[in-house]
C-alpha cells in the first residue's frame with residue numbers, strides 16, 4: 286500500500302509541475318462545462334415550436350398540455366418550412382410537427398406519427414423526452430378507448446373515452462400523484478443534462494492519463510519499477526490512484542460548479558459522491574488499459590478521444606437513454622456511462638438513497654476492478670514480453 | 671540437509687535462451703557470480719548483453735533457462751527476490767521533472783527502504799555518485815554524465831547483494847567515467863557482487879575479477895584476464911617501425927624460432943612472437959640483415975582485445 290501511495294503521489298506531483306497538462310486536465314474541461322452548462326442549464330428556457338394546422342380534439346389536447354409545461358417556452362406555428370428554418374437557426378430547440386388530419390387518423394383507428402425536428406448538438410433531445418411523455422399519456426388513453434370500442438363496450442371512440450376517463454377516477458388520484466411528480470420529472474430532464482456532461486467529461490479527461498503511463502514506459506522508469514520488488518499490479522494501482530485523484534477532483538469541481546452556478550440538484554449528496562468516485566475509478570482504469578496497450582501517446586490520445594466520445598454517445602451522454610429503443614438501451618449498458626447515468630437519474634429524479642443505487646455502484650466498481658487488473662496484466666506484458 | 675559449508679553464489683544463471691522472431695538474441699548463456707566478485711560480460715553491440723541482463727533481472731520472458739539470486743529463483747512475476755538486485759539499465763531511467771533527491775526517494779520506497787533510513791541513505795548515495803551539491807535540481811537540468819551517475823545511484827540505494835550495471839559509461843566524459851569506475855571498484859571491494867557489461871576492453875580489464883566474452887548470444891570464453899589471455903598463448907605483438915625492403919625482412923623474421931607471423935605494412939612490420947623481450951635482439955639482427963632499417967620498436971602484451979580477435983576473428987568495436 287505504501288508503494289501504491291508513493292507511485293500515486295509521484296504521478297500527481299509530476300502532473301502539477303506541468304502547466305500545459307494542468308490546463309488540459311482542469312481548465313479546459315471546466316471552461317467547456319461552463320459553456321455547455323450555459324446552454325443546458327436552467328439559465329435559459331428551451332424553446333419549443335409546435336406545428337398544428339388542425340383543430341381536432343386530440344390535437345388541441347396535446348397543444349394545450351404542451352403549452353402548459355412551463356420549463357419551456359412554446360410557440361405555435363402553422364408552416365412546416367418555418368419550423369424547419371427556426372430549428373436550423375437555433376431559434377427553437379425542438380420542433381414538434383403534428384401531422385395534418387391528426388384527429389381523423391386517430392378516429393380511423395390508425396396510428397398517427399408525430400415528427401420531431403432538432404439539431405443534433407442542441408438540447409432538443411431533452412425537450413423531446415418530455416414531449417414524448419405527454420404524447421405517450423394521450424396515446425395510452427386512446428388505446429384504452431379503442432379497446433372498449435373493439436370489444437363492443439362503447440359505441441364510438443368519444444363515448445369510450447368518456448368511459449375511460451370516468452373509470453380512471455380512481456386511477457386519476459394516482460395520476461394526480463404522478464402529475465405532482467411530473468414537474469420534477471421535467472426539471473429532471475435538464476438536471477440530467479448536467480449529469481450527462483459530468484460523466485462524458487470525466488471519462489474523456491480521465492483517458493488523458495493514458496499518455497502519462499505511456500511516457501513512463503518510454504522513459505524506462507516503468508521497467509525500472511518492475512526491477513524493484515514491486516508487482517505490476519502495484520505499479521498500475523499506483524498510477525491509477527494518482528490519476529484517479531485528479532479525475533475525482535475534476536468531477537467534484539464540475540458537480541459543484543453545476544450546483545452553484547446552474548442550480549443543479551444532485552439529489553442525496555453522499556450517494557452522488559459515491560457515483561462520482563466509482564466513475565472516476567472506471568475512467569482511470571480504462572486509461573491505464575489504454576496506456577499499457579499502446580506505445581505511442583499520440584495514438585493513445587486519438588483512441589482515447591474517440592472512445593470517450595463514442596462510449597459517451599452510446600452510453601446516453603448526448604441523447605438521453607429514455608428516448609433510446611429498448612434494444613439500444615440494453616446495448617448502452619455495456620458502457621459504464623449508462624450505469625452512472627442510471628444512478629444519477631435515480632438520485633436526481635426519484636430522490637433515491639444509497640440503497641437504490643447499490644446495483645449501479647457495484648457494476649461501476651466491477652468495471653474499475655476488471656479494467657485495472659487487465660491493465661496490470663497488459664502492463665507487465667508490455668515490458669517483459 | 672544441504673551442504674552449508676559451500677556458500678550459495680549470489681547469482682547463478684544457466685542455459686538462458688531468448689529469440690525475437692527469427693533472431694536468436696541469447697543462445698545458452700550461463701555463469702555464476704560469487705559474493706564480492708565483479709563479473710564482466712564483454713561483447714560488441716548486439717552480442718546479447720542487455721537481453722541476458724534483462725532476463726536475469728526478471729524483466730524479460732525467456733524461452734529457456736534458469737536464474738537464481740542468493741538461491742531464490744527469479745522470473746518476470748517474481749517480486750520478493752528482486753530485493754536482492756539493483757539494476758542500472760543501459761538507457762537512463764529517471765524522471766526528468768523530478769530532482770535527484772525526489773527520484774531517489776521514490777525508488778527507495780519501491781525498494782522498501784523505511785522512511786527514516788531512506789532520507790539518510792539518499793544523501794549517502796548522492797555523496798557516492800558526487801551529486802550532493804545538485805540534490806534539489808531537476809534532472810532535466812543535468813549534464814549527460816550527471817544523469818548517468820544518478821542512474822547508477824538509484825541501483826545502489828538499497829545496498830543490493832547483486833548490482834547489475836549495463837554499459838554504465840557509454841556517452842560519458844572521461845572524468846565522469848573514471849569516477850564511475852572508481853565507485854564500482856569500491857563497491858566490489860566492499861563485498862557487493864557486480865555484474866558489469868561493456869564493450870570496452872579496458873573497463874573489463876580494470877574492474878572485473880572474471881570476464882565472460884559474449885558474441886552472437888553465446889559466451890565464447892570465460893575466466894580471469896590471465897586465463898583468457900592464455901587462450902591466445904604467451905604471445906606478444908611487436909611492431910617494428912622500419913624502412914627499406916620490408917617484404918624481405920618479414921620473410922626473414924618468419925624464419926626465426928618462436929615467431930608465429932610477420933606481416934609487412936606501411937612503414938612497419940607486425941610480428942606475433944612468443945616472449946618478445948627474449949627474442950628482440952635476434953629479430954632486429956634478422957631484419958637488418960635482410961635489408962631493412964629499423965627506427966623503432968613497440969611491444970604489446972596480449973589483451974582482451976586480442977583474445978576477442980583470436981576467438982571470433984572480429985574486432986570488439988566496429
Ligand SMILES: Nc1ncnc2c1ncn2[C@@H]1O[C@H](COP(=O)(O)OP(=O)(O)OP(=O)(O)O)[C@@H](O)[C@H]1O
Pocket residue numbers: 690693694695713714715716717718719720721722760837869
Ligand atoms: N525487443 C527486441 N525486439 C527485437 N529484437 C531485439 C529486441 N531486443 C534485442 N533484440 C536483438 O537481440 C540482439 C541482442 O541485443 P542486445 O540488446 O541484448 O545486445 P547488447 O549486447 O546489449 O548490445 P549493445 O552493446 O548495443 O547494447 C540484437 O540483435 C538485437 O537487435
Ligand SMILES: [Mg+2]
Pocket residue numbers: 719720721760836837
Ligand atoms: Mg545493451
